[in-house]
Amino acid sequence: MPGYRQSHVPYAVRHRDNHQFRTTGADRMPKLYKRKGGDVWQYEFTVDGRRTRRSAETADRRLAEDIAIKHEAAERRAVVHGQEAVLEFRHAVALYADDGRDLRFTVKLLDHFGKRLIKDITGPEIRKAAKILYPDAIPATWNRQVVTPMRAIINHAADAKGLTKISVKRFREEKKSRPAGSKEWIEAFCKTAKKMDMPETAAIARFMFETATRVSEACRLKWDDVNLQLGTAFLEKTKTTPRKVFLTRAMVIDLANIRSSHPYLVFAAANRSTVKKRVDKVIEKAGLTRLTSHEFGRHGFATEMIVRNDVDVATTADHGGWKSRRLLIETYVEGDANREVIDRVFGKKERR
Template structure:
């Protein structure tokens, strides 16, 4: 059945069959001539995809839609969709992706270009490739200078809490004692918190809809209990950008190192590792998917030179046996 147009209200729609596949949709116009052209283009596109393979007609916008339907989309997906639009995926090269990163973030560091452009663009295309829609794409990342992440400590958090409003202090405490990202912490609602069981549900923003339950140590329970319940969310702030001004003011009042909210997550991992917790458990409790990332990123060396005493601290001293001849 060839593709034909028909009118529904003031708008022309199309329907038909191409190579056994049904096509139907709206042309979005009330102009019959334009509607006929749009329908003809959809029919030609369908035939091209059938004869030359799906990669011949797959646009980046369509690939991004597939990615989002799989539950993997975020704000970067929309940004990349807006940039690439109807560009055919098969025409997007490694060089074009790297240039897009420079174009969109001309004065930003390599890490930002990698995170905001290269990673999402490659992820969207490679997801479509996994569905047989196109070929996979590999894009070399911009070289990032390794900078040691400075984590907060429990002492830092306590000082911060003494000089911050209750909900802001509780936010810092929550991130440090659960390993939550700030976006995850700000999404926690009162209905997610079980004070009796000492648990809170955390929706993991980087693991595509997965959830985990975090234990709430006693100091955190107290801090959260002191927060007002006049909003659905526990920590009141709508988004991370609205936190930063109040955060910096509290840091200044406390006269402590000017560390960011994300340093609390670093502090969680570092403190857990230094407490002797294995990286696998740290990754599970903090919501990291890659255990190796935990070890490589947060395994800060301890400065205490006497740390080797711990090797024998719980072992009774045994006198050395004399192996020489009598």
């Protein structure tokens, strides 16, 4: 343009092409580029000496520019004012997801709290949201689907970003008495299952009852995780943390009897549906009280330990893999794990 010096044209405009976008100096902006053979724009920028690279997840260049600029601006605000000034709930959910955490109840939570800053979300607001999101639910549902996941997501982000954790008062729940498995129930079940030529079903029922293993965890158990000689099994993929469990003599015998039949999965069950069908079939044949896998397994374990044998909560939690001892106290009652307590509670009594 006549009479118009090139220096008046912003650097970003003068150095633009179809593949990347760079700016420097006072007009510095995020760099946009495409990977070789790709259609989606990528961007990178440096704030306070830390470089960030992300995908804009769009082939639209103008939209990618907008996403990159907003991201960089947020990072700069965080440097100046602290993470709490920019960390939104949706960012906390993304951190939670990146860590492989449970996202079952997050859709409604995201819709409600999405762009709210974490620092502005309070316990009373979370309790109020529970009633709004699930108006016809009971307190147990509000706790399970709102209070617990909100607290977990926010505190996970707080750990990651060095922020203050949140405390949320749970709704008071009415305790309901539910049936629990017992040694007598398990023995009758196993006896019937073996008569029906279903030794794997007998073994998995005993295993869940004596180790507090969830049905999904039992289904994943491989022979590589079992040491019959030492009488132990290692649960690698659990809801909380991996743990070692001790096997009673009866459990070792049950496992030894099915060892040669199934070379990979210990109980030859792909999922909980398979286990349920087998268990229901045995229960009907034996004429036993109908129990779910949780009732005769994890709930039965805790009841047998705490209620029927007065084992302390700490030991029960260690053996059963409970992350929260408070849950056990609230449910079953108003050390270190060792083999002896398992043999004492679940093993056969020695005759004098």
